[in-house]
Amino acid sequence: MRTGVVKQFDANSAYGFIEDDLTHSAYFVFYKSIKEDGYKRLDVGQRVHYQLAQGKKGLQCINVYVDHSQKE
Known part of the structure; x- marks a missing residue:
């Protein structure tokens, strides 16, 4: 899996949008893609x-x- 930071x-x-740790590119994210409870x-x-994944308008x-191992 890739890692990044919510921008x-x-x-x-x-x-x-999430900024990728390796490429520093920002990718679109829709709430339905979030795998959290509640x-x-x-x-x-x-x-x-x-x-x-390829979406209608590019990669998303x-x-x-969420990385719960990191302190917020």
């Missing part, structure tokens, strides 16, 4: 693990898991 997430619009949201600066994050 932006708008809970009202239910999407945001209310699905991401916080800016939060570390995540994810996969990339899927199977997003």
